Structure formats: structure tokens, C-alpha cells
Amino acid sequence: MTEIPEHLLKRAQAAREKAAAESGASEAAAAAPAGGASDEAAADPRIPAHLLERSKARKAQSESSGGGGVAVQEKVASVVTAAPAGGGVPVGAGPGGHTQRLLTVVKSGSIQDVKASPVDKVHTWPHLLAAEFVAALACLSFTFFFSIFVNAPLLEEANINKTPNPSKAPWYFLGLQELLTMFHPMVAGVTIPGVGLVALILAPYIDKNPSNKPEDRKFATSLMTVHLMFWAVLVIIGSFFRGPGFNFTLPWRDGIFFEL
Amino acid sequence: MAKILDDTPKPTVKDRLNKALDDVQGSQAWSSIFRPGSIFRKGYTDSPRNRSYVIMNSVLYHLHPVKVKRHAVKVSYTLCLGGLSFFLFILLTVTGIFLMFFYRPTDVQAWNDISNLQTSVTFGLLVRNMHRWGAHLMVLSVFLHMARVFYHGAYKPPREFNWVIGVVLLMLTLLLSFTGYLLPWDQLALWAVTVGTNMMGYSPVIGTQVRFVLLGGKEIGGDTLLRWYVLHVLMLPFVIVIFMAIHFWRVRKDGGISGPL
Numbered sequence A: 001m002t003e004i005p006e007h008l009l010k011r012a013q014a015a016r017e018k019a020a021a022e023s024g025a026s027e028a029a030a031a032a033p034a035g036g037a038s039d040e041a042a043a044d045p046r047i048p049a050h051l052l053e054r055s056k057a058r059k060a061q062s063e064s065s066g067g068g069g070v071a072v073q074e075k076v077a078s079v080v081t082a083a084p085a086g087g088g089v090p091v092g093a094g095p096g097g098h099t100q101r102l103l104t105v106v107k108s109g110s111i112q113d114v115k116a117s118p119v120d121k122v123h124t125w126p127h128l129l130a131a132e133f134v135a136a137l138a139c140l141s142f143t144f145f146f147s148i149f150v151n152a153p154l155l156e157e158a159n160i161n162k163t164p165n166p167s168k169a170p171w172y173f174l175g176l177q178e179l180l181t182m183f184h185p186m187v188a189g190v191t192i193p194g195v196g197l198v199a200l201i202l203a204p205y206i207d208k209n210p211s212n213k214p215e216d217r218k219f220a221t222s223l224m225t226v227h228l229m230f231w232a233v234l235v236i237i238g239s240f241f242r243g244p245g246f247n248f249t250l251p252w253r254d255g256i257f258f259e260l
Numbered sequence B: 001m002a003k004i005l006d007d008t009p010k011p012t013v014k015d016r017l018n019k020a021l022d023d024v025q026g027s028q029a030w031s032s033i034f035r036p037g038s039i040f041r042k043g044y045t046d047s048p049r050n051r052s053y054v055i056m057n058s059v060l061y062h063l064h065p066v067k068v069k070r071h072a073v074k075v076s077y078t079l080c081l082g083g084l085s086f087f088l089f090i091l092l093t094v095t096g097i098f099l100m101f102f103y104r105p106t107d108v109q110a111w112n113d114i115s116n117l118q119t120s121v122t123f124g125l126l127v128r129n130m131h132r133w134g135a136h137l138m139v140l141s142v143f144l145h146m147a148r149v150f151y152h153g154a155y156k157p158p159r160e161f162n163w164v165i166g167v168v169l170l171m172l173t174l175l176l177s178f179t180g181y182l183l184p185w186d187q188l189a190l191w192a193v194t195v196g197t198n199m200m201g202y203s204p205v206i207g208t209q210v211r212f213v214l215l216g217g218k219e220i221g222g223d224t225l226l227r228w229y230v231l232h233v234l235m236l237p238f239v240i241v242i243f244m245a246i247h248f249w250r251v252r253k254d255g256g257i258s259g260p261l
Helices: A006-031 A037-042 A049-065 A073-080 A124-149 A171-180 A185-206 A218-240 B013-026 B028-033 B048-056 B081-100 B110-120 B124-151 B160-182 B187-200 B207-215 B222-253
Strands: A121-123 B067-069
Touching (some): A171 A218, A218 B124, B081 B124, B160 B187
16 A cells, blocks of 8 residues: 655644534534625625725726626625525525625636737638738749740850850859959958858847837848848949949940849 | 339439539548548538648648738738748749759750750740749849848847748858859850859868869869759758758747737
């Protein structure tokens, strides 16, 4: 047989003693007459005074506005008080003849720790999937029709001995190529993009501001916009404003030297 | 002899069609394919329970939760950019596999193969166009996705690491595009890659070595083509799929997409 821990035995012993004491008390209470219930209820010590006050105030308010009533202690007492059938206490009735008792008032958060507030959610199907499907279809049809009308470039076969003028990198690297015209290759090709990339990766660890509200993030937003615009402008210049010898040209004057 | 009169009306075409549909949808094969709750299953009705089952009982459950935040389905919030980047990746995979059937990565054959693909293969030109434009679109959409995420402050805790993965994905996308740029082996490809890899050579200490390994020699040639072909069709897609899986998984583990603002 399992050994029952000592502290549990002690606790059980204490509970038994308490129960014995209480049963003695309740026998004494049962001997008392059940009359005068509403008087007793008005001063019922089991219901905290401030709750009674609040419920009374609500009742007065709802009566003046004619709205639905709130069950108030007094009313309950007058309605529920059972007429003593044979002078004795009805079966199942509590002290004062109440069939219901307020046992305890549990404040929210005292037992359950509510961590997450409920979030307004919708079903993925159909709300999200339908949107994704339409977006994918639109993207596919755009690519499809664009491909019907515009052909991908295919110049003559690669020839290592024939350098085209100008020679340009793919468009997303044209910002770098543009930088090469301004700085030492070490700076333009390594330092600037390297710092940019590292800053981009570390952005969440550098930006300690916890808010995601645009009005709280004016500095971060400005910095990113300047960063993005920096590269966008360089790419546009490199793509459209650079001609033979990678010299500056105007696309409307000299034409476009750019293949996608 | 009395004629037995059959009073039941002759089934109309519509009735027959409905019955045929019911028979197909009620068959064992059909219900073995579509799990309970599938919209294609017999007797699907639009109920909250079935809406949950559509996701929970399908392979989509690997990607999407049953419910998402209400603001998350607003197109104006995400502009679908992340999803479109993924869709473009799939489109590029499909068109890319088609192109692989007609392409040999050697300096003698590559350009001719592409040229033949455009002129003699059914839909060859169209598929090549879609592959090329889709690739440019993907670079653009990944880039715009990054800007969107930044402006929404969506990289903040607990999503910091997913941002880092996202930057890696952007780099991988650029590398995929760049390696694919060489494959047509025309003047555009050769010289764009020459310029690009020359920039790489400026990196300190390891620059020349990295360039040598990537080019398979001191200059771009047939070896480079093979190397970049393998990178483009096998290694980089493999790596990017792994990072994408982690990226999507983290989106859900970090509590869905960010916001609302």
C-alpha cells in the first residue's frame, strides 16, 4: 500500500475537525426560525457592501430608464424566499430561505491569468485563399501576356574578344557599377554595399523602438527611404543615363543603352 | 393484355448530369482523394466547421493556419508581395524545368540551343520570355516585400530573425537571377557577368580566390557556364527552398503576419 504523506494526513485531519465544528454550528442555525429573511438579506454580510451598492445603483438607473432589470439582492430575497411549508426549512433551501446563495465573488484575473486578448480572426478559406488565388492568377496572366508581346533579348553569341560599348551589369547591380565611377573599387564594390548589407541584416537589432506605428518611427522610416532612394536613383542613372564608355547621356537625346 | 403504365417522368438531361456528378463524387476513388471538408467532396456545405476543415484536412495546413487575423487578409496591408514572390518562384521553377530540356551548358552549344528553342520548339520563345520576365519580376517583388516589411515595422520582436532570413532570401534571389543571366551565352550575358564578377574581385583578401572559384578559371568560359548552370538549376534553388521553408514556418511561429498598425 502506498504511504500517505504526512502533510496530507495532517490536512485531512484538520478538514475533518473543521467539518465537525461547522456541522455543530449549522445545526444551531437550523434551529433558528426562517422568518425575517428580507431584513437579514439587506444586511447580509456575505455579499460585500460595495457590490450591493453597485447593484442597487444599477437597479435605480435601469428603473428610471425603464430598461431591463438587473437581479438585485433585495428582489431575489423577496421572490425566492420560500413560504415555509410546514414551518420548517424547505429541502435544499439555504439560510434565510434562499434557494441560491452568493458563495464568492471572483475577480477577473484572480484565478485565470488571461495572457492573450482575443484577436479578431477570419477563416483562411475562403478569405485569404481566394485573395491569394486571384493575386497569383493576375500575376500569371500579366507575365503571360507580357511575354507574348515582349521578347527576351538574345544578342549575338558571346565573343570574349569583342567588348560591347557600354558593358553593363544586370540592372540590380547597376547601382554598384555606378558607384564604381565615383569611388575607388574597394570602396564602391565592397565597403559601401557591405556596410549597407550588414546594416540591413542588423536592422531589427539596432532599432530598439518597440512601436510599429508610422508616427513613432519617423527616423527609421526616413533613413530607410533615403537608403532605398539612394540605390533606386543610382540604378536609374546607371540604366538610362549611361552610354558608350559609361559616360553620362540623356536618354531622350542619345537613346537608351540598356538591355533587360 | 394490359399495358403497364410507367408514370414516372423520363429523367431530364439535368437530372442525369446531377446523378452522374453524384456518382463520381460518391465513389470510393473520389472520396479517397479528397479528404473530409474538401470543397470538392460530395455534399460540401459552407459552414464554419467545413471552412476549418478545408485547411486543416489539406496539404495547405503546412502553409496556412485555419484562421488568420482579419487585418492580415487585407490586400492593402501586404500587397500580396511575399505570396507573389513565392508564386513567381514556382512559376520560374516550372518554366525553368521546361527550358532545361532544350539546353546544354557548354560554350559551343548554349547559344545555339537557346536560338533553336526560340525558333523551333513549340512555345519555346514564350516560355523563355516568361522565365526571363518572371525572374525580373521576382527580384522586384522580393525587394518591394522587404520595403513593405520595413515600413510596417514588421521586423521587430519576435520577428527579428525572420527578417535576417528574409535578407538572405533577397541575396539568394539576386544570385539566382545573376547566375541565370549568363546561361543564354550571348554578348549581353557574357559582358554583364564580366562586369559583375569584376566587382566581386575587388573584395579584400579573398576577392581573387572567390572570383577564381566562381568562374572556374581566370576568365569566363565554358567552365564558368557549367558551374553557373549547376548553381542556377540545382544548388541555389535547393538552398533557397530551405530558407523559404524556415521563413514561412517562422511567420506562423511568430504569430502570423505583423500588425495591425
